[in-house]
Amino acid sequence: MKLTLGFSPCPNDTFIFDALIHHKIDTEGIEFEVSFDDVETLNQKALKAELDITKLSFHAYAYVHEQYVILDAGSALGFGVGPLLICKNQHVANNLDPELLVGIPGLYTTANFLLGIAYPQLGNKKELLFSDIESSLLDDKIDIGLIIHENRFTYEGKGLHKIIDLGSYWETLTGCAIPLGGIVINRSLDPNVQHKVNRLLRKSVEYAFANPKSGLDFIKSNAQEMNEEVMYKHIDLYVNDYSINLGIEGRKAINVMFKIAEQKGIISPLKTDIFLMPLS
Template sequence: MRILVVAATREEVRDLIYDLRFTVYDFEKGDRPAIAKIGNMKTDILITGVGMVATAFVLGRHLTNNDYDLAINLGIAGSFDRNIALGEMLEITQDTFAELGAENDNEFLPIDQLGFGQGTYNPDYFLGDLGEFFPALNVKQATAITVNTVHGNEDSIRKVAERLNPQLESMEGAAFFYACKQFDIQSLQIRAVSNYVEKRNRGNWKIGLAIKNLNTFAVEYLNLMLRGKQRTKITTVTIDPPIFEMPVMTKLTLGFSPCPNDTFIFDALIHHKIDTEGLDFEVFYDDVETLNQKAMRGELDITKLSYHAFAYVADKYVLLDSGSALGFGVGPMLICKDDPGKLISNLKSQISNLKIGIPGKYTTANFLLGLAFPNATNKVELVFSDIEDAVLEGRVDVGLIIHENRFTYQDKGLKKIIDLGDYWEKQTGCAIPLGGIVANRNLPSEIQHKINRVLRRSVEFAFENPKSGLEFIRSHAQEMSEEVMYKHIELYVNKYSVDLGEEGKRAIKLLFDTARKKEIIPEFSDNIFITDLN
């Protein structure tokens, strides 16, 4: 049996491509489709480009010279239906070219009505009732439209909803069905919902979650077909058994933030652009304080966390040599809305009266605030990205900002009171340790050291190929400009991210020693680095 997987972008099937790299007999990638083969089953992955024109042309050209038993279209989509959860998987049972037709004053005449062709297409291959046997493949069905321009205007959304009553929209689906129909190839379309159809608001999108679920489905589905039988509403397809044993992958839970510095260093690791030594990863994207809380509960095998938080979980986790964010001129800042002059001159005496928005109790930013101003006790915990708005709206008097907000606060008219990174550097002469990567102490020692090696490999790959993960980084960067995105990376990813070295470890130990002397953190063992372990 020969299968063609079709996607508009490589990013939408990146995990699938790299999973196949480790679980198939033969694999090659490049400008041509990536090819995977086991026994009598062959899978090609074709990247068409975005939109119905690119899809119809590239797919049609490819099918002219290649025969397939089944074509599967994988991609993300927007949902008109609010009962469909973001990240949910849907099997498309009908797809319509929404704009193919003519206008007659306020009336739209579809191409079918004009007598010039067909505007709605259906698949001729279905998943069937797989959920009964394979819960991971329990995918619901939905109808969709295919558009040249994704909807983001309330009036146009209302009109298309009234005319076609679609549940989803994409830019390729109907074109995929059309091309497959012309070549008499069975077709199946699967979409993961990344956003709701509404006024454009990237802050509400869940592209990462949608892509993760889409690839999880694809891997499970293809592996199911490789194992032997696929139930459908049409027939039962039997595949010859594999001709070799698939390597056993060790799957670990991994948590890091969607911030550019983290996605930059982890891109090669989670997408298997490097040798991961048999490790695979289930990724969780969370803000740093959520990751800190998960670490407190020991939920993840590997996680990013604040160095302040590490003091409370040193019995559960060990610090890895790579992936850390340390540096000079990278510290958190205290900002305000009005002229900071009076505050700066009397900050120590006034700070106890100020309501301060902080990015989390266990963040290193909050630790530094307590170190510099022990009487700063009136604190409100906020998601770091909400702090600027909280200051502007007067919900807090001052805000403690981190990450890319260092580059954006001035654009919003906010003013710096003090850079706590500068404060630390003047006090110690050391780089400020902000966040690190840790591995769970319950993992076998060989796995911990394997993670340490693989993570360094990932960071080195990122430095050598800085544009390789651009699409992945951008997909998690929300409204951040590319300039700010790379400023963020340049600020927080440096030599300490490759390897802490003795200098980095000395700065971390000094941070903890200072905090313990002031009784800010609890006592814990000094065996905190992976190199301290046998």
């Protein structure tokens, strides 16, 4: 059986999926046809239901929940892992004028969702590839940047300044881990296949934790930032117990996110169960 699978080239995803796609674990007869894309491209593909299994932003999931169900393994949630709002000139941080141009990593990213909750007045946005936001700030093409992934480790070295950690804002607001991205599978697939993929993905994450340097060449070959220390900081930040299994707390955090989004009119009410259901 062959299934299409999409995830990003970022270190946390390549760390998670390395064992699965390189047959370091038994894939139980499933072959995976892999495509690598940045998170907003994956979000757009999910909106078109192009892939059987895909990484996406939890914000984007609200718009595709009738086509996909969230797997318990593979997600990126945590504390201290949120997107950062940054600027080139510190005086900008003292007056977040609605006219300021904000570079965002995608309309459907969880980062943009959090920006809308914290600063609803900042509506003048420009979508950019996440890895281009720092350079756009430095070249004065945007006034503020919303950064994700490994850029949280590199912006200070480029002379840029933090305005706010939107992850900390979320944690103070809710007391929950911040749900960034998840792995979803098409609802049209047999439930047994859905559970098998979830089981394989969990094994892949567990293999990665047990053999953290096993996928180093694969991770490095896809990373924007080639420095090994930065790559593993990135992995340590985004891959944790929630990546093995969402559990009660992980599911709660996702539900809280959607509840707030519904209350603020950011998304429409969800129409169906969003998590993988037990086999009957």
